[in-house]
Amino acid sequence: MMYDEAIEYIHSIPKFVRPLGNADLERLLAVLGNPHKKGQYIHVAGTNGKGSTAAIIARILMEQGYKTGLYTSPFIEVFNERIRVNGENIPDADLCDITERVKRAAEDNNLAVSEFAFITAAAFLYFAEQKCDFAVMEVGMGGRLDATNVIEKPLVSVITSIGLDHTQYLGETIEEIAAEKCGIIKRGCPVVSQSNAAVREIIKKAAADMDADPVFADDPADGADAGNGHSGAAGFVYKGRYYPLALKGGYQKYNGAAAVEAVNALRKQGVKISAAAVDAGMRNVTWPARFEFTRSNVIIDGAHNIDGILALKKSLVGLKKPYGIVIAMMSDKAAAECVGKIAEGAEFIIASELDMERCEGAEKIAEYADDLTRVITEPDYKRAIDAGLDMLPKNGVLCVCGSLYLAGAARGYLRNMR
Numbered sequence: 001m002m003y004d005e006a007i008e009y010i011h012s013i014p015k016f017v018r019p020l021g022n023a024d025l026e027r028l029l030a031v032l033g034n035p036h037k038k039g040q041y042i043h044v045a046g047t048n049g050k051g052s053t054a055a056i057i058a059r060i061l062m063e064q065g066y067k068t069g070l071y072t073s074p075f076i077e078v079f080n081e082r083i084r085v086n087g088e089n090i091p092d093a094d095l096c097d098i099t100e101r102v103k104r105a106a107e108d109n110n111l112a113v114s115e116f117a118f119i120t121a122a123a124f125l126y127f128a129e130q131k132c133d134f135a136v137m138e139v140g141m142g143g144r145l146d147a148t149n150v151i152e153k154p155l156v157s158v159i160t161s162i163g164l165d166h167t168q169y170l171g172e173t174i175e176e177i178a179a180e181k182c183g184i185i186k187r188g189c190p191v192v193s194q195s196n197a198a199v200r201e202i203i204k205k206a207a208a209d210m211d212a213d214p215v216f217a218d219d220p221a222d223g224a225d226a227g228n229g230h231s232g233a234a235g236f237v238y239k240g241r242y243y244p245l246a247l248k249g250g251y252q253k254y255n256g257a258a259a260v261e262a263v264n265a266l267r268k269q270g271v272k273i274s275a276a277a278v279d280a281g282m283r284n285v286t287w288p289a290r291f292e293f294t295r296s297n298v299i300i301d302g303a304h305n306i307d308g309i310l311a312l313k314k315s316l317v318g319l320k321k322p323y324g325i326v327i328a329m330m331s332d333k334a335a336a337e338c339v340g341k342i343a344e345g346a347e348f349i350i351a352s353e354l355d356m357e358r359c360e361g362a363e364k365i366a367e368y369a370d371d372l373t374r375v376i377t378e379p380d381y382k383r384a385i386d387a388g389l390d391m392l393p394k395n396g397v398l399c400v401c402g403s404l405y406l407a408g409a410a411r412g413y414l415r416n417m418r
Contacts, residue, residue: 003092006099007079013115022150025117029150031105032121035128039069041151042262045139045181046160048308049194049255052247052287053160056259058136060281062086064273069127069135071148073116076288076302076408083123085130098122116140117147144183156265157184157212159193159203160258163307174198182206190265192217194258215265217257222250235282244283249291249301250318251311256282289407291315294414297397298389302404304329309338312401317345322393325349326384326410327402331360335402339368342401348374348391352384354405381406382413 001009017024029036044054051072058070068086075081080089090098102122106113113121120140127135134155137148143159162178178199185191191207191214193200200216207214223235223242235244236253238260245256259282263273289302291312303312316323325346329335343349349372351365362379369375378384388398400410 001096001100001103003096006096009103010079010099010115010118013113013118015115017112017114017117020145022117022145022147024111025113025121025147026150027109028102028106028111028113028117028121029124031109031111032102032125033128035121036124036150037152038128039124039132040134041154042134042136042156042158042266043139043148043151043154043184044136044158044160045143045146045184046158046195047163047177047181047305048303048311049160049251049258050138050158052252052255052290053158053194053258053262054136054138055287056245056247056256056281056285057158057262058084059087059285060259060263060273060278061134061136063280063284064277066133067131069123069130069132070138071120071123071127071135072138073119073140074404076404077412082119083126085127085132090126094126095122098125101125114147120147120150139181139184142177142183143181145180146184149184151184151186153186154184154189155269155271156190156192156262157186158258158262159184159191159195160255161307162195162199163305175202178202179206185210185212187211190268191215192258192261192265194254194261215261217254217261220253220257222253244279246283246285247287247290248293249311249315251315252291288411289404292411294411297392298414299397299399300407300410300414301399301401302407303401304333304338304403306334306337306341309342309401312399313342313345316397316399319397322347322396324388324392324396324398326352326381326388326398326400327365328352328354328362328381328406329360329365329402330356330358330405332358333360335360335365336368338402339365340372343369343372343375346373347393347396348376348388350376350378350384350388350391352381352406353379354381354403354409356405359403359405381409385410385413 061068070084083090220236220238353362366377
C-alpha cells in the first residue's frame with residue numbers, strides 16, 4: 001500500500017457506524033494483540049484546550065527522557081501529525097504498513113469501525129510497537145463513546161474547558177456535554193480538570209461515582225503579573241511559581257495549569273518528572289494554529305466555537321494593536337454568533353470559504369458581520385489573506401480564524417508566500 005492509497009482508504013471509512021460504541025473496535029484491537037493494554041496513558045477530553053494541554057504534557061514527559069506518544073485530531077497540514085512519537089510524525093512507510101495491517105484485520109474479521117476508531121487502533125498499535133513509555137491520547141469528540149475510551153485505566157484523566165460544540169451529537173446543554181466528557185473517568189484513576197465552574201458539580205459527582213477524587217486547577221496569572229522578576233515575560237504564574245510557556249494567547253495559561261496538575265498526579269504515582277523537565281516542556285512545546293504567529297503581523301487560530309472565539313478575541317484585544325480578520329467556518333458550527341463576536345472591534349472582516357461541502361458560503365459569513373465593521377466578501381481564501389495584508393493599518397495584525405481546515409490551508413499558503 002502506497003501513502004496516497006493509505007490516506008484515501010482511511011478517508012473512505014464512514015465517519016460513524018451503527019450501533020454506536022466500541023464493541024467492534026475492542027474486537028479489532030484483540031485481533032491486533034490488544035496494543036491498548038500495553039501502554040501507560042494520559043487521557044485528555046474537553047471542548048477547548050484539550051489538544052494544547054495534551055501537547056504540553058507530552059512535551060514535559062519527553063523532556064524528562066521518556067519515549068512519549070501523542071495522538072491528536074484533526075491534523076493541520078499532513079495526516080501524519082495525528083500520530084507522533086517524541087514530537088516526530090509517524091513516517092509515511094510506518095503509516096502505510098500499519099494501515100494495511102489494521103485494514104486486513106478489520107476486513108478478515110468483518111469488523112465495522114468508524115474512520116476515527118480505525119485511526120485510533122492504528123495509533124495504539126504504533127505506540128505499542130515503538131515501545132513508548134507513555135502515550136497522551138486526545139479524545140476526538142465527547143468522551144463516553146469516543147474510540148479512545150477503550151483505555152481501561154489511564155494514569156490520569158484530564159478534562160479541559162467545556163462549552164457548546166458538537167451539540168448534534170453530545171447534547172444541547174453544557175450539562176449534557178459535560179456528562180459525555182466525564183465518561184473518560186475510570187474507577188480509582190486520578191482526574192484533573194480546568195473546566196468552568198458551571199460543570200464542576202457534574203465532574204465531582206461523576207468522579208465520586210467512580211471513587212476518583214478530582215483535582216480542579218486554580219486560575220493562573222499572567223507572567224507579566226508575577227511581581228518576581230518576570231514582568232512582561234511570556235508564560236504564567238501558578239500557585240506562586242512561574243512557568244515559561246511558549247504557547248501564545250491568554251487562554252493557554254489555563255491549559256498550562258491543567259498540565260501542571262496532571263504532572264502532579266503522575267508524580268504521586270511514582271513517575272519521575274523534575275521541575276527542570278516541566279520548565280523545558282513548557283518552554284519548548286509547539287502547537288500549531290492556536291494563536292500562532294506565522295509572521296510578525298499574522299496570527300492563525302483554529303477557534304471554531306463560541307468559547308474559542310471569545311478566548312481568541314480577548315487575546316487579540318490584549319495585543320493592544322489594530323487587527324483585521326479573515327474567517328471561514330463550517331455550516332454545522334454556530335457561525336452567526338461566532339462571526340458576530342469576532343467582528344466587534346475588528347478593523348475589518350474578510351468573509352471567505354473553503355472548497356468543502358460542510359463549509360458555510362462566504363456571502364453568508366459576510367451577512368453575519370454586516371453593520372459590525374467593514375466587511376468584504378472573498379471566497380478564495382488566498383486572495384482573502386492577500387487583501388487582509390494589504391488592508392492592515394500600521395502596526396496592525398491579521399488573524400485568520402474560524403476553522404482548523406482554514407488554519408491548515410492558510411499555514412501552507414503563508415509559508416510559500418514570498
